Amino acid sequence: MNMNQTALKTRSGPAFDVARIRADFPILNLSFEGKPLVYLDNAASSQMPQQVIDRLARYQTSQHANIHRAVHTLSEIATAEYEEARRKLARFINAREEREVIFTSGTTEAINLAMHGYGRKFIGAGDEIILTTLEHHSNIVPWQMLAEEKGARIRVVPINDAGELLIEDYKKLFNEHTKLVGVAHVSNALGTVNPVKAMIAFAHTRGVPVLVDGAQAVPHRKVDVQDLDCDFYAFSGHKLCGPTGIGVLYGKAALLERMQPFKGGGDMILSVTFEKTTYNVIPQKFEAGTPPIAAAIGLGAAVDYLSVIGMDAIAAHELELLDYATDQLMRLPGVRIIGTAKDKAAVLSFALEGVHPHDVGTLLNQDGVAVRTGHHCAQPVMQRFKVPATSRASFAFYNTMAEVDALAASIRNVQKVFS
Numbered sequence: 469m470n471m472n473q474t475a476l477k478t479r480s481g482p483a484f485d486v487a488r489i490r491a492d493f494p495i496l497n498l499s500f501e502g503k504p505l506v507y508l509d510n511a512a513s514s515q516m517p518q519q520v521i522d523r524l525a526r527y528q529t530s531q532h533a534n535i536h537r538a539v540h541t542l543s544e545i546a547t548a549e550y551e552e553a554r555r556k557l558a559r560f561i562n563a564r565e566e567r568e569v570i571f572t573s574g575t576t577e578a579i580n581l582a583m584h585g586y587g588r589k590f591i592g593a594g595d596e597i598i599l600t601t602l603e604h605h606s607n608i609v610p611w612q613m614l615a616e617e618k619g620a621r622i623r624v625v626p627i628n629d630a631g632e633l634l635i636e637d638y639k640k641l642f643n644e645h646t647k648l649v650g651v652a653h654v655s656n657a658l659g660t661v662n663p664v665k666a667m668i669a670f671a672h673t674r675g676v677p678v679l680v681d682g683a684q685a686v687p688h689r690k691v692d693v694q695d696l697d698c699d700f701y702a703f704s705g706h707k708l709c710g711p712t713g714i715g716v717l718y719g720k721a722a723l724l725e726r727m728q729p730f731k732g733g734g735d736m737i738l739s740v741t742f743e744k745t746t747y748n749v750i751p752q753k754f755e756a757g758t759p760p761i762a763a764a765i766g767l768g769a770a771v772d773y774l775s776v777i778g779m780d781a782i783a784a785h786e787l788e789l790l791d792y793a794t795d796q797l798m799r800l801p802g803v804r805i806i807g808t809a810k811d812k813a814a815v816l817s818f819a820l821e822g823v824h825p826h827d828v829g830t831l832l833n834q835d836g837v838a839v840r841t842g843h844h845c846a847q848p849v850m851q852r853f854k855v856p857a858t859s860r861a862s863f864a865f866y867n868t869m870a871e872v873d874a875l876a877a878s879i880r881n882v883q884k885v886f887s
């Protein structure tokens with residue numbers, strides 16, 4: 469079947485035309501050994517529409533120069549486009565001010581920036597950081613490094629068998645030593661949507677700031693950082709139909725201003741002598757050196773693209789895919805779905821009885837179905853469910869019900885091979 473011909477009626481309404489959307493993504497037309505690509509590894513990285521590819525090409529063809537440093541026309545154009553991208557990202561997440569958007573290389577660097585800039589300055593011996601069992605390693609390891617360096621302590625919010633945070637336990641973890649909460653908005657391993665707004669409100673009653681890892685949320689639903697009232701919010705461009713090498717740390721201006729710089733170098737200074745350096749204002753204070761200019765502009769084009777489709781329509785379509793896929797897989801004997809939270813987004817992790825996840829991934833690949841197998845950089849989740857790894861199908865708004873059928877059919881093939 470030609471997936472591009474597969475029209476869908478979804479909860480998102482007839483206006484959500486998947487075939488039309490898929491036509492924007494040249495890579496979705498690929499076949500491998502005669503098998504059409506069924507790309508279900510969107511949580512790892514999503515694909516890029518032609519509009520973003522064209523924007524990158526236009527920048528490289530006619531707008532590229534280094535930014536912020538020269539008076540020549542090309543540099544002024546590049547600077548204006550880069551700063552326009554920052555404005556687009558600020559609007560996309562409804563930041564109060566564009567200087568609250570710091571461009572980073574991705575979620576990982578955004579969290580490391582918060583750790584170095586905020587954590588190393590304000591967290592000390594005996595202090596505590598609350599994380600959750602659902603965190604990606606990138607929201608665990610930097611805080612562990614800090615805890616080791618400073619003599620601080622990590623406290624962990626447990627989850628139930630559905631993969632939901634135990635919120636009463638979360639509340640009990642707070643005490644006078646608590647200095648920061650780090651929580652994923654959406655779990656990359658299970659798809660659980662965490663009640664971050666309520667968690668933030670509770671932390672604030674104790675005067676504790678909250679960093680939200682939004683890597684798996686921003687691509688799938690409308691995120692409003694003012695409504696959440698989060699102190700930091702981190703995400704990656706390449707999961708958002710943008711390029712690799714770009715991401716964002718949102719931070720409340722007042723917090724960012726009190727933080728120390730993360731990296732030293734050009735652009736982040738006001739003046740340098742061998743005796744003393746004074747630092748630039750935000751956001752430049754946190755963007756040392758030449759930033760990924762093209763990638764930032766590409767990400768600006770990506771959020772333009774997503775905004776035209778509409779994040780609510782995207783969320784509705786993806787939920788429909790998730791519900792359908794969950795239903796299909798539950799019908800297959802020997803399939804265990806890992807992560808059955810009431811509120812989930814776009815991720816379906818599963819285990820096949822008697823088959824190692826790597827074999828599942830290899831055999832699905834032979835049918836053209838691309839899923840992720842492994843621990844998904846979330847080993848504490850694997851430990852909690854007592855599995856070494858899972859297979860994970862993760863959806864984007866350009867996926868179709870026919871692709872879900874292809875996934876289910878391919879899983880049946882795997883079961884036949886191992887029966």
Ligand SMILES: Cc1ncc(COP(=O)(O)O)c(C=O)c1O
Binds near residue numbers: 682
């Ligand atoms: C929840 C979550 N946090 C952080 C990351 C790290 O993102 P990046 O590798 O783009 O820095 C990922 C990537 O999969 C993720 O899913």
